[in-house]
Amino acid sequence: MFGFTFVTAIGVVAALLTTVAFLPQALKAWRSRSTQDISLAMYALMATGNILWLIYGLLLDSLPLIGANVVSLSLTTSILALKLRYR
Amino acid sequence: MFGFTFVTAIGVVAALLTTVAFLPQALKAWRSRSTQDISLAMYALMATGNILWLIYGLLLDSLPLIGANVVSLSLTTSILALKLRYR
Secondary structure (H helix, E strand, O other): OOOOOHHEEEEHHHHHHHHHHHHHHHHHHHHHHHOOOOOOHHHHHHHHHHHHHHHHHHOOOOHHHHHHHHHHHHHHHHHHHHHHHHH | OOOOHHHHHHHHHHHHHHOHHHHHHHHHHHHHHHOOOOOOOHHHHHHHHHHHHHHHHHHHOOOOHHHHHHHHHHHHHHHHHHHHHHO
16 A cells, blocks of 8 residues: 555554553553542543544554554553542 | 545544543643552653654644644643653
């Protein structure tokens, strides 16, 4: 579809960072069982957005969008579940 | 460039949600002055990712990518600054 250029590499690293970023927050909430400072609204909006990005990626047949949002969605719903459990 | 279809509308709403999601977290941290449960690593990774997305958007001349990441970056760096100030 396109050559793997320097520009593409920047986009790939950007996508990896903004996806993987949720992992340390999920681990922190899991270990500490404390989520008072975490915003419920943020993770409700983020998980809903991830679902729509995933639908968009499926409709466009975009593997990067699908992959990134399957990972993000699993992490943001985990944080949302931890927030609801340990508020 | 492309017609504003139903599929595009899903992508636009997805982008708005995953961008605006950071706002309630920034407001919560600002008001409470309490950020103990917020992961520093998450916002360091997310802000770095937003900078790379912004560079990628500028290189591609993509207004949606630029706009979304200017907003996200301002919110994620605000949360990062609040985390560093009130840990």
